[in-house]
Amino acid sequence: MLTQKPTINYGLEGIYVDESAISKVDGQNGRLWYRGYSIEELADKSNFEEVSYLLIYGKLPTKTEFDEFVMKLKDRTGLPDEVKRVIRKMAPIAHPMDIMRTATSMLVMYDKDPNNRDLESTVDKIITLLAKLPSIAAAIGRFREKKRYIEPDSSLNLSENFLYMLTGRRPNKFEGKLIDLMFILHAEHSTNASTFSVLVTASTLADVYAATTTGIGTLKGPLHGGADEAALNMIKAIGDPDNTEKYIEEALEGKQKIMGFGHRVYKAYDPRAKLVRSYLEESLIKEPTDEVRRLLQIALRAEKLMIEKLGKSKGIWPNIDFLAGPLYRVLGIDSKLFTPIFVASRMSGWGSHIVEYWNNNKLVRPLEYYTGPLDVPYKPIELRQ
Numbered sequence: 001m002l003t004q005k006p007t008i009n010y011g012l013e014g015i016y017v018d019e020s021a022i023s024k025v026d027g028q029n030g031r032l033w034y035r036g037y038s039i040e041e042l043a044d045k046s047n048f049e050e051v052s053y054l055l056i057y058g059k060l061p062t063k064t065e066f067d068e069f070v071m072k073l074k075d076r077t078g079l080p081d082e083v084k085r086v087i088r089k090m091a092p093i094a095h096p097m098d099i100m101r102t103a104t105s106m107l108v109m110y111d112k113d114p115n116n117r118d119l120e121s122t123v124d125k126i127i128t129l130l131a132k133l134p135s136i137a138a139a140i141g142r143f144r145e146k147k148r149y150i151e152p153d154s155s156l157n158l159s160e161n162f163l164y165m166l167t168g169r170r171p172n173k174f175e176g177k178l179i180d181l182m183f184i185l186h187a188e189h190s191t192n193a194s195t196f197s198v199l200v201t202a203s204t205l206a207d208v209y210a211a212t213t214t215g216i217g218t219l220k221g222p223l224h225g226g227a228d229e230a231a232l233n234m235i236k237a238i239g240d241p242d243n244t245e246k247y248i249e250e251a252l253e254g255k256q257k258i259m260g261f262g263h264r265v266y267k268a269y270d271p272r273a274k275l276v277r278s279y280l281e282e283s284l285i286k287e288p289t290d291e292v293r294r295l296l297q298i299a300l301r302a303e304k305l306m307i308e309k310l311g312k313s314k315g316i317w318p319n320i321d322f323l324a325g326p327l328y329r330v331l332g333i334d335s336k337l338f339t340p341i342f343v344a345s346r347m348s349g350w351g352s353h354i355v356e357y358w359n360n361n362k363l364v365r366p367l368e369y370y371t372g373p374l375d376v377p378y379k380p381i382e383l384r385q
């Protein structure tokens with residue numbers, strides 16, 4: 001029996017729970033590597049399919065490996081009719097993240113051996129989910145606007161096909177680069193809350209679909225993946241660039257968290273946010289809409305003020321979610337679909353961690369320090385006040 005209270009790390013802050021070779025997040029210097037490749041290099045030279053292969057298999061694919069991987073993905077981007085029916089039914093009522101979670105969970109029905117945890121079977125399930133999640137996100141976007149479902153176009157890559165299935169228009173080269181960049185930047189980030197929750201579920205030897213459904217539920221929260229939607233809602237609430245400073249100051253005085261800023265690990269500018277910012281500035285050169293121009297003006301004034309007030313002093317800097325919104329608006333994507341896109345991308349990180357963790361599985365079961373009474377005498381209901 002413990003005599004004195006042990007050290008408790010709330011939220012597992014600063015606690016190492018595993019070792020991994022998938023990604024390195026250098027919070028002090030604002031750096032990120034996937035399997036040893038810098039995020040800047042991958043954002044500039046790679047694509048989401050190649051990054052997904054890198055994360056899952058631990059190496060960049062040869063041309064033959066890449067073509068085979070892409071072929072498998074392209075063959076699986078379609079959705080079963082029952083899944084489309086449920087999405088259509090939920091679209092007018094439920095939040096897109098709740099529909100993502102439900103539709104993803106249904107996919108287990110089409111897997112002949114869902115509980116098979118052999119490496120080959122596990123990777124095959126991850127490929128199926130990587131292929132279908134963007135289609136589910138796009139179908140949600142279509143049915144929310146009471147538009148018809150658009151079948152996938154196998155001539156496009158996963159991220160371009162997502163945009164096509166959402167808008168009915170094949171993206172141009174720059175639009176294709178922007179959406180693929182966002183898929184690459186959101187793919188993996190070590191033991192963030194949703195990836196850790198995926199590992200907790202996988203550690204019980206539940207199946208890939210169960211672990212993925214856990215991850216989607218966890219990613220929804222505004223302190224995590226839901227911050228991208230919340231950050232754009234805040235920028236929209238500010239409305240006029242000249243309101244920015246007043247709005248932020250009042251929010252901080254009211255002890256409100258400014259969405260899109262701060263991070264458990266990064267105590268410097270999130271390197272992913274820097275990349276989003278640079279592509280946003282590039283998109284400003286190409287006829288941006290007035291909406292995007294205004295959003296960006298507000299975002300940049302909010303960023304400047306937050307860095308002045310909380311950057312250097314408290315290590316609260318912009319994270320990827322802050323500028324993701326304005327960039328998605330360049331592509332005409334509704335804010336309610338931002339986190340579903342995050343799900344479609346992060347499936348590569350979740351999947352790679354499941355594969356790695358099952359190599360040396362250990363049930364996740366931490367302790368909590370009990371503060372209640374012991375051996376309380378039971379009182380029959382008629383004697384209780």
Ligand code: SDX
Pocket residue numbers: 011188189191192193222223224225227256257258259260261262263264265314316319320321
């Ligand atoms: C993602 O972990 C990952 O890797 C996640 C992610 C990924 O790729 O998977 O990077 C994606 O989720 C990015 C984070 C998105 N979330 C947000 O933008 C929501 C706003 N951010 C905060 O809620 C906060 O910064 C967290 C939750 C992200 C991290 O918070 P911590 O580490 O739990 O720290 P904390 O909430 O205890 O804050 C410490 C102090 C507090 O002030 P004091 O009580 O000490 O005076 O910093 C303040 C906080 O009030 N603070 C903020 C703030 N974030 C922290 N104050 C104002 N605005 C903020 N955004």
